[in-house]
Amino acid sequence: MFFKLMIWMTAITTIGFIVLSVLNIGFK
Secondary structure (H helix, E strand, C coil): CHHHHHHHHHHHHHHHHHHHHHHHHHHC
């Protein structure tokens, strides 16, 4: 259960970081 939660947190953080990077590139 804890391992599954850790995987979800990592995936959400990675997706959020990619989205922020794309937005930064798009606005510049």
